[in-house]
Amino acid sequence: MAHMKLSGMDSGMTAVSNTFIDNYLTKADGEYVKVYLLLWRYFCGRREITISEVADLLDDTEKDVLRALRYWSKKGLIAIGEEGREITEICFRQP
Secondary structure (H helix, E strand, O other), X not given: XXXXXEEOOOOOOOOOOHHHHHHHHOOOXXXXXXXXHHHHHXXXXXXXXXXXXXXXXXXXXXXXXXXXXXXXXXXXXXXXXXXXXXXXXXXXXXX
């Protein structure tokens, strides 16, 4: 599985906005929050990661990770770039 390019805002640190905490974190499934925060950490560290690696790090399935990504996409916090059926990019949006 290919590494995904993560793009969006560059904060220079792994900080989470109060808007995310107040409006999204409290309403989302805990597994979805873990996926978002792990990807945010990798984005802030300017590192790439695969869906498979996210699943392994969180002791989750790839299907669960994909479900979490679709959830955050529907909430407007990320945009997903795909080539065919493979996710190649995740762009973070302002919460």
